[in-house]
Amino acid sequence: MWQETVTLSGPYHFELALDRLKLDPLHVVDLSNKTIKVPLQENTNRTVIEVKGIGNLHKPEFLIKGEGNQQLLMERISEIFGWHTDLKKIHDHFQNTDLKDLFRTHFGTPLVLDFDPFSCLLKCIIHQQLNLNFAFTLTQRFVQTFGHEQDGVWFYPEPEVVANLTVEELRELQFSRRKAEYVIGIGKLIASGKLDFHKMKQQSDEEIASELIEIRGVGPWTVQNFLMSGLGRPNLFPVADIGLQNALKKYYQLEQKPTTAEMEQMKTPWEPYLTYASLYLWRSIE
DNA sequence: AACCAGGGAAGAT
DNA sequence: ATCTTCCATGGT
Numbered sequence: 001m002w003q004e005t006v007t008l009s010g011p012y013h014f015e016l017a018l019d020r021l022k023l024d025p026l027h028v029v030d031l032s033n034k035t036i037k038v039p040l041q042e043n044t045n046r047t048v049i050e051v052k053g054i055g056n057l058h059k060p061e062f063l064i065k066g067e068g069n070q071q072l073l074m075e076r077i078s079e080i081f082g083w084h085t086d087l088k089k090i091h092d093h094f095q096n097t098d099l100k101d102l103f104r105t106h107f108g109t110p111l112v113l114d115f116d117p118f119s120c121l122l123k124c125i126i127h128q129q130l131n132l133n134f135a136f137t138l139t140q141r142f143v144q145t146f147g148h149e150q151d152g153v154w155f156y157p158e159p160e161v162v163a164n165l166t167v168e169e170l171r172e173l174q175f176s177r178r179k180a181e182y183v184i185g186i187g188k189l190i191a192s193g194k195l196d197f198h199k200m201k202q203q204s205d206e207e208i209a210s211e212l213i214e215i216r217g218v219g220p221w222t223v224q225n226f227l228m229s230g231l232g233r234p235n236l237f238p239v240a241d242i243g244l245q246n247a248l249k250k251y252y253q254l255e256q257k258p259t260t261a262e263m264e265q266m267k268t269p270w271e272p273y274l275t276y277a278s279l280y281l282w283r284s285i286e
Numbered sequence: 287a288a289c290c291a292g293g294g295a296a297g298a299t
Numbered sequence: 300a301t302c303t304t305c306c307a308t309g310g311t
Contacts (some may be wrong), residue, residue, distance in 0.1 A: 128293045132311045135292080176307040178295080220293045243292040283290075 003065040004074070005054070011087050012060035012109030014053035020283065021112060023050065023132070028153050039115055039153045040076060048151040049077055057108050068110040082110040090234075090273045097269045099277055102251060106280045113232050116198040118190055120230035125182045127173075132216045141173045142183075151256050162187025182217025189215065197230075205233055228275045237274035239263040247281035 004196035018036060018102060022029045028037040039046065047068045052120060055061030066073055094103040102106055114120035126142065127135040146157040146165065169178035173238065189195040195215070200208050208231070209223045218226075224238040238244060243259040248266065252258075270277040 124292095129291060129306095130293095130308070131291045131310060138308085174308065178306060182294090218295070221293055225292075238292075240294095241292045242290085246292090263311085 001065065001067050001069045002282075003063060004070070004246075006064065006074075006078070006083065007055070008060040008063045008083055009088075010056075010058035010060055011091070012083075013057050013106075013108035014060060014062075014110075014280065015053075016106065016109045016283075017081070017112050018053075020109075020286065021074040023136070023286065025136055026143055026154050027076055031050070037151065037153045038080065039150070039155045040073060041116055041155055041158075043089075044158065045148055046148065046155055047073065048153050049073060051077065051081070080113045080115060082112065085110065085234075090155065090276050093273055094270070094277070099250075099270065099280070100268075102280050102284060103276075106283050109280065109283065111232060111234075111275060114229045116156070117200075117226070117230045118159060121186055121226055122156060122162070122183060123170055124225045124229075125186065125217055126178065128179070128217075128222065138174060142170075145173060159187050161192035180218075185216055186218075200231060205235070228278065233275065235274045236273045237263070237267045237270070237278050239267075241278075243285060244278060244281055247285045251281065252284060 006224050014034060015031070018029050018031055018034065021027045021036060022031065029035070031217050038049045038051060039053060040049055041047075045068075047066060049064060049066040052063045052065075053060070054063050064074065064077060087110060091103050091107060094100060110220065114123065122142075123139055130138065136233045143154045143156050146161055148157070149153045165180075165187065167184065170183065181183045186195075188256070190197075194221040195211070205227055208227065212218050212223045212226065213220070219240075220239045221238050224236045225241075227233040228236045239260040242257075245263070248254070248263065267274055267277065
């Protein structure tokens with residue numbers, strides 16, 4: 001068992017990050033202790049890392065405890081929590097835009113990634129076209145049926161397990177036939193090595209998108225969400241997302257939800273940090 | 287009861 | 300290439 005502390009230059013609002021993470025019933029978050037347990041998985045090697053906030057917005061500090069390859073795991077934790085991102089610079093960028101007030105309200109909220117790319121992709125598929133409550137319920141049911149529990153945290157099933165599921169097994173959990181087929185197909189794709197997340201680190205958003213969009217069940221919305229929540233890319237804005245449409249309608253007090261063309265127009269001043277615009281807009285209706 | 291939901295595939299122009 | 304319809308679930 002090792003532990004270490006990390007100190008960042010602010011802002012970084014860990015409580016707001018935990019607040020959002022808590023939306024997912026699979027996340028083990030303790031708000032009063034400012035703690036989250038992070039399940040990390042590499043092949044069949046599973047480990048749980050505990051991250052505890054011991055600083056504040058302007059002087060962020062964390063205590064991290066875990067077991068295993070400390071350097072490798074710390075690198076991954078840092079990536080997941082966006083500790084390398086300059087949130088002040090991003091905030092300042094939006095002070096010259098319409099979203100000025102939105103960014104003040106959510107000042108210092110980081111983008112926290114899904115704990116691994118495969119889980120992220122599965123979660124995206126499961127969440128398609130479902131209201132958030134049921135989407136989380138369905139995901140939880142899936143993970144607790146086919147995944148593994150360790151130290152009080154649930155791990156998503158490995159690709160090999162997903163690849164060998166049947167449509168009927170998933171239908172029992174209230175998956176639609178389509179959704180079941182998509183999920184199993186992606187399991188097979190990863191298990192067979194035809195899709196490899198590791199190489200994506202060196203690829204551009206466009207290169208990754210053109211490969212992912214070929215997958216059955218993966219459309220533009222899923223690609224954009226994966227690039228954001230799976231890989232932490234900073235400049236994505238899923239115009240097809242109902243949540244974003246509703247958030248914009250509310251923020252600008254529109255009569256109707258904006259069209260995709262209108263959203264394309266709105267977003268230009270927010271580049272190259274569209275992901276943070278998306279994130280804070282989602283936060284505004286959560 | 288009818289319509290909506292953090293979409294996408296398949297079919298029809 | 301773009302537009303329309305169908306898919307299937309729970310929630311309101």
